[in-house]
Amino acid sequence: MKVHFDVGHPAHVHLFKHAIDEVEQRGHDTLVTSREKEVTTQLLDAYEIDHVPISKKGTTTLDLAKEWLVRELKLAWHVRRFDADVIASHFNPGAAHAAAVTGTPSVIFNDDEVAVETLGSVTHPFTSVVVTPACFRNELNGDHRTYEGFHELAYLHPDRFEPDPDCLTERGVAVDEPYYVLRFVAWGAHHDVGESGFSRSAKRELVEYLDERGQVYITSEDPLPAAFEDYRLPVDPAAIHDLLYYANGYVGDSQTMAMEAGILGTPAIRSNSFADSDDVSNVTALEEEYGLLHSFGDERAAVETTKELVEDPDTQARWEERRRDLIDESVDVTDTIVDVVLEAGRDE
Numbered sequence: 125m126k127v128h129f130d131v132g133h134p135a136h137v138h139l140f141k142h143a144i145d146e147v148e149q150r151g152h153d154t155l156v157t158s159r160e161k162e163v164t165t166q167l168l169d170a171y172e173i174d175h176v177p178i179s180k181k182g183t184t185t186l187d188l189a190k191e192w193l194v195r196e197l198k199l200a201w202h203v204r205r206f207d208a209d210v211i212a213s214h215f216n217p218g219a220a221h222a223a224a225v226t227g228t229p230s231v232i233f234n235d236d237e238v239a240v241e242t243l244g245s246v247t248h249p250f251t252s253v254v255v256t257p258a259c260f261r262n263e264l265n266g267d268h269r270t271y272e273g274f275h276e277l278a279y280l281h282p283d284r285f286e287p288d289p290d291c292l293t294e295r296g297v298a299v300d301e302p303y304y305v306l307r308f309v310a311w312g313a314h315h316d317v318g319e320s321g322f323s324r325s326a327k328r329e330l331v332e333y334l335d336e337r338g339q340v341y342i343t344s345e346d347p348l349p350a351a352f353e354d355y356r357l358p359v360d361p362a363a364i365h366d367l368l369y370y371a372n373g374y375v376g377d378s379q380t381m382a383m384e385a386g387i388l389g390t391p392a393i394r395s396n397s398f399a400d401s402d403d404v405s406n407v408t409a410l411e412e413e414y415g416l417l418h419s420f421g422d423e424r425a426a427v428e429t430t431k432e433l434v435e436d437p438d439t440q441a442r443w444e445e446r447r448r449d450l451i452d453e454s455v456d457v458t459d460t461i462v463d464v465v466l467e468a469g470r471d472e
Contacts, residue, residue, distance in 0.1 A: 125152045125469045128208035130199060130219040131175070132159035134361065135380045137167040138279040139214060139233065143461040144173060155206045157199060162345065163361040170362040176202065196221050203228055210469030215239045217247045224250040229468045231255060233461065235275045235406045237262050253468050255460065259409035269464060273454030274406050276387050280365065281456045287369040295358045299370040302338030306330060307376030309345050321377025321396040326423045330375055330430065331355065337434055338372060372440065375430050379407060386416035389447035391433050391440070394419045395426035414450045416443060
């Protein structure tokens with residue numbers, strides 16, 4: 125069977141990296157098409173995953189529209205050229221359309237109701253199978269499969285991830301000393317219009333407070349202000365999960381990294397304007413069912429809760445216990461990805 129994976133975001137590299145390897149180990153051919161966004165292609169290279177870059181993220185709304193038009197055309201061309209039996213992607217209208225025009229079965233993995241509300245009507249009707257966590261609150265027409273767990277367990281489940289302290293100590297990170305990871309996003313995606321995260325003053329307060337209690341490492345989509353330059357992330361993007369695992373805490377306005385930190389058993393605080401409305405179900409479930417994440421629309425509440433967790437000596441032990449409960453009740457999501465994708469593919 126020929127399996128085409130389309131990867132357009134760093135998180136999607138992690139979502140599919142073990143599935144790509146397992147599909148190949150089962151004797152199937154794979155094609156990976158990629159998008160030059162943030163460190164997507166860098167991660168694929170780091171994991172030695174052969175891929176074909178077919179577009180680069182635009183900087184304006186017009187650039188993004190042009191990019192997605194060109195990307196759809198290129199995707200359809202690659203699907204035909206590869207003669208794919210199935211195409212798999214994270215929520216991706218372009219992949220769904222390319223699959224439809226070429227008559228190829230497609231599987232979309234999604235855990236974001238906001239994306240469905242904005243682009244679901246131009247994506248799901250062209251998709252063979254949609255796969256979501258069981259906590260996903262939208263009822264979708266067609267073949268909708270669910271699993272117990274979260275997308276991040278495709279690469280952070282203990283069967284798939286073993287933290288490596290050596291890759292951190294080689295870059296000067298003292299894993300036995302307190303440190304904190306901060307993540308700030310750019311708010312430039314189509315579903316981020318009108319949304320926002322931590323203000324500059326709140327970022328400064330967090331850095332100053334945490335810097336007195338341990339090392340601070342910052343990863344940011346936007347260029348770092350000069351005052352934050354000394355806190356720049358010292359490790360390669362491929363080591364970010366090792367860094368999160370050994371961290372004493374995570375704070376940021378990134379949804380994905382907050383989920384990753386919590387699932388790894390690291391106390392996680394997330395604040396952005398999405399939390400003021402109907403938040404996405406995966407964040408809500410990780411917070412309300414497992415207590416592994418605290419999410420706030422009010423940045424003051426986020427800052428104060430961060431201080432409370434840092435000063436509570438029992439915080440880490442509580443998170444480790446909650447993580448064990450999560451793992452006990454969840455599946456290895458890579459197994460789900462492989463099973464559904466191969467089932468949806470056409471036999472040769």
